[in-house]
Structures are given as structure tokens and as C-alpha cells.
Amino acid sequence: MAEHNLRCSGCGIQVQTEKPEELGYAPEAALKRDPLLCQRCFRIKHYNEMSSVTPDQDEFLKILSGIGSTDALIVHIVDLFDFEGSLIGGLHRFVGSNPVVLVVNKIDLLPKAINTNRILNWVQRMAKENGLKTAEIVLCSAKKNIGFDRVVEAVARLRKDKDVYVVGATNVGKSTLINRLIRDYSDLESELTVSPYPGTTLDLVQIPLDDGRFIIDTPGIVYKHRLTELIDKKDMQTLLPDKPIKPAVYQLNEQQTLYFGALARFDFVQGARQSFTCYISNAVPIHRTKLERADELYATHKGEMLAPPHKDRLELLPPLVKHAFRIPKGSLSDILISGLGWIAINSDAGAQVVVHAPKGVKVAVRSSLI
Template sequence: MTRTTEANVPRCAGCGIPLQSESQTRPGYVPESSIGKEVAVCQRCFRIKNYNEASSVTVDQDEFLKLLGSVASTDSLVVHIVDLFDFQGSLISGLQRFVGNNPVLLVVNKIDLLPPVTNWNRLRNWVQKQAREEGLKVADVVLCSARRNIGFDRVVEAVTAYRGDRDVYVVGATNVGKSTLINRLISDYSDLKRELTVSRYPGTTLDAVHIPLDDGKNIIDTPGIVYEWRMSEIVPRKDLAALLPDKPLKPLTYQLNDKQSLFIGGLARFDFVEGERQSFTFYLAGSLNVHRTKLERADELYADHKGAMLSPPSLEDLASMPPWTRHRLRIPPNAQSDIFISGLGWIQTNGKQGATVDVHAPRGIKVMLRESLL
């Protein structure tokens, strides 16, 4: 078996975890014959890259916070990547106290999910306002899509403008597209011939990865922080593809009378409790089914059809998820509001008379009213 000291321990070229050949059940396992290679990839990253197969390896979040806390003592540019589809769910709470006086560049990924007719200036202003409300001071906001290579030239320009001769720390929640963006930064700033592991599964980057730049500085990719208030963190992994859209969202508009309910698969329920007849527009992944019923029949429908017609999740997987809890929201008259369900999407309200609605979602999932995104 290969043993190394902490000072010279080799690390995975994909996720940055220290490599070891002693136990296949521990993070960072590689066969002993591979551990000395110049570019070695752990078994977990190999499986993700070649078979799209996630493992159950997790990382202690105290270590993540310790790592994030060290950023304040450096002279760095902090690039915070957020997921536009899950903006309030993927913004790092309290980031300002961790970064000190270092400038923060807010990169908003996955804009390809929005309609082409979106007013991008209005969207950028919306992002700036939401960030301010969360107490985050940002030097700039950049909108992009790493997947579609939209706006990435602007990301590179902004990093160049604000970096100077600093290192670049890249931070974000799990599954916001950090590794995809960093791969693109590598191609512009470094001749390093490797790619980070990119996966749709949360928690792919297990440790800080230092990527040397041509000017002697580094891009530091930090592990994604896990927020359990996001639906994408608590659903069974096989259902993630149903939640995470990979195509532009097709809004679903429903004209509802009060006392009607809509189920979003078996993941959440929306009740129009009180108000004049009005429309509600759902922005969800296209693979999720929405079922309408009368409020008085909603409990019975769920009891009879959860895990089957009302899925995901399956009936078997329901046991591993938290029970639903109810959130009552009162929408003021003439308000342009979204009902945001973290990791699942949002519901745009369109009524001028106001409304009272209930959202039933797994306990702990963030549900809130916000200013309308679109």
C-alpha cells in the first residue's frame, strides 16, 4: 500500500481530494499502480466522467467553512457562481463576512433557461437588488451560460478587469456550474491540459483545487457547499434529472378559481386558497408533470396516487424524504411576485386583486415570495 506524508500527498486531478490506495470505500481511492501518475483521477471521478455514476461520498461542511474563512486573509478576487434557476437557494448566506475586503464578482449561470426575449438589463438589475437584500456587496454582475457558451467572453473580461495580479477563488453551492466555468477559465488563462470533473450530481468537488495560471497565480476551486433547503439536495439521486432543467423553460399558465390545487409531481403542492379568478405561471423543468384538482380532494388524491401518478419521487423513496409542511403566503394586490421553491422552480403571480396561497413542500425546503424575476 502507498503511504504519503501530508506535505507531498498527491491529489485527484478531477476533484482535488487527497489520493489513497488503502480503502475503496474512502474518498480519493485509486489503484496503487495509478497513484504515482502525473495526472491521476480518483475512482469516484473516473466513474462520474465515464459512467455518469455518482457515489455517496460526502465532505464535512465545517471544513468547507474553515476553507472559506481563510479567504479574508488573502488578496484575491472572489468569483461567486450562482444558479439563476435557484437564485435564492444557491446564494451563499453571509458570504460577505468570509471574504473580507476582497472584491466579489457575481457570475449568474444558466441564463439559457430563460426565454430569448428576456430583458437582460432588467434581469441584471434584479440580480443586483437581490444580492443587496442578502447583504452581499458585489463589484459586478455577469450573466452567462456555461453549458451554451453564452456570455462567457464577458466573464473572462470581468475576471481580467478585477483580478489584477491576484489569485481567483471560485465559490458556490453544489451543482451551480462551477467546474464547467473553471474548465473554460483554464483554457483562457492556463496551458494546463486537464479538466475538472463535471457532473450533474451535487458535491463533485471534494477539496480545494489549485490550478496554476501562466502568471504564477492560481485559480482556487472550492468544494460546493450543500444547502439542505434546496429540493435538489434531498431528492433521490436518480430523480435529479427530472428536477434540473437542461432546456429553456416553457412556462405553464393555469387560470384558477380559488379552492383549486396543483401538484408538482409528488414533490410539492400549490393551493389557491382565496382570491378572485386569476392566472399563475409555473416555471419548472419540462419533465415534471403538473396535476390539477379541487382543494377539497387534494389530500385524498395525494394519499391514493403519491409515488405513482404523483411522482417523482417513487413510493419507495418517499420514506427517505422529510414530510411535507405548509407555507401560507399572502400576495398583495398589484404585486409582481414569484412564489419561489428552492431547487424546484417558481410560480409567477399575475392577479391584480391579490391572493392567499399555500405551498406544501418537504420540511426544510426554502419557500418564499420574491420580486418577479421576469
């Protein structure tokens, strides 16, 4: 039962006091708190604890489908570290003719010497390939406040007395970005609940602007093809980098294998000796072995030497399945494992490779980002 249509200031869900196992629950005593937080957001905020209650995927799509009938500016936030995995496929079907600002977050995770113009050009190409028409693309880091002034400027210039809908997949930094807007451009004292776990924002959260319009935070879309949605919450901090990646370069002969904990495996099956650069969280250990020993190594050491996930959480991960790729000569490519990172193939000599990833996780070849 809802309590007089009270809403949680963290996630936006309607508060109820009768069913602790369902979303929006808060004890009676909590209704007197300002800001009002549901039990789930209270635990995230104060104890870094995540409830097992998850929102319904259909509700996410229902909310998005209503945006096209409004006159609004759409801010679509994606995670540069998982660009393809966090991009909303077919966004144009939801937003209609409304303009889209593509905010590419977590630029701070790339090595510091990277040319940002090259990254911007790459994002423009990838957006076009995915059928996404953008009014503007902005690279930023909400966490480090890099490029945030350009996001604010683009929103101010393009919204023209419109509401602003902020959309994105789970865990791309959406709430962090909006919290900066709250602190800098709104009189609201409360902040959205920010956690390292998927699905933090559960309903529309409206943030009033000075002109009577709103910034509207929508729930994050849960994409099961991202590894971050499949692993246990205890392994999330290991998988998600929180500082610039230190690329790990491996010179491999054919018939050699790299394991990324027990999360994924990369086999260099055939090709001239060449280097491969791994862009993954530096907290995830990489182990090299011979291809002929790879199956035995996994069977013997998964969850122990090959971790995360650790043994007590290994059964939560779907079984690894094979994805075979032939990289043609003259092609500089990346192989993306959604939610984990990517492996750059540095040579244009061509290669035959196989990636083993948990069933359902997106694995794809793309043009080289770096």
C-alpha cells in the same frame, strides 16, 4: 493513508489507497494514470455514477473562512434558476474586503424572449437585499458559452495580480465554468470532474495562470434547504432543466391545487380567478385538482401518477409541510421553492396561497423575476 500527497485532478482531494469506503480512494494501479482520478471521480466521469461518500460540511466552511485573510478576487457563482437557494448567505463575513464578481449562471434556462437588462436589474436588487456588495455582476451560461467572454474580461480587469477564488453552492455550474477557463486560458490538459450531482469538488483545486497566480476552485457548499440536495440521484436529471423552460400557465379559481410530481404542492386558497405561471423543469409533470381532493390524490397516487420521486424512492423525501402566504393587492410576486423553481403570481388582485414542500426546503416570496 495518502500516497505522497498525490491529489485527484478531478476533485482535488488527497488520494489514498487503503480505505475504499472513504473519500480520495484510488486503487494502486490508478496511481500510474495521467490524469490521476480518485475512484469517485473516475466513476462520475466514465459511468455517470455517484458515490454515497459525502464531504464534511465543516470542511467547506473552514476553507471559505480562510479567504478573508488573503488578497484575492472572489468569483461567486449562483444559479439563476435557484438564486436565493444558491446564494452564499453572509459571504461578506468570509471574503473580507476582497472584491466580488457575482456570476449568475444558467441564463440559458430562461425563456428566450426575456429582457436581460430586466434580469440584471433584478439581480442587482436581490444582491443588495441580501447584503452582498459586488464589484460587477455578469449574466452567463457556462454550458452554452453565453456571456462567458464577459466573465473572463471582468476577472482579467479586476484581479490585478491576485489569485481568484471561485465559490458557490453545489451544482451551480462552478466546475463547468472553470473547465472553460482551463481550456481557453491554461496549459493544463485535465479538466475538473463535472457531474449533475452535488459536492463534486472536494478540496481546493489550483489552476496556474501565466503570471504565477492561481484560479482556486473551492468545494461547493451543501445547502440542505435546496430540493436538489434531498432527492435521490436518479431523479436529479428530471428536476434539473437542461434546456429553456417553457412556462406552464394555469388559470385557477380559488380552492384549486397544483401538484409538481410528488415533490411539492401549490394551493390557491382564496382570491379572484387569476393566472399563475410555473417555471420548473418541463420534465416534472404538473397535475391540477380541487383543493378538497388534494390530500386524497396525494395519498392514493404519490410515487405513481404523482412522480417524481417514484414509489421506490419516495421514502427518501422528507414529509411535506405547509407555508402560508398572503400576497397583497398591487404586488407582482414569485413564490420560490428552492431547487424546484418558482410560481409567478401574474395578477395584482392579491391572493392567499399555501405551498407544501418537503420539510427543510426553502420557500419564500420575492419580487417577480419575469
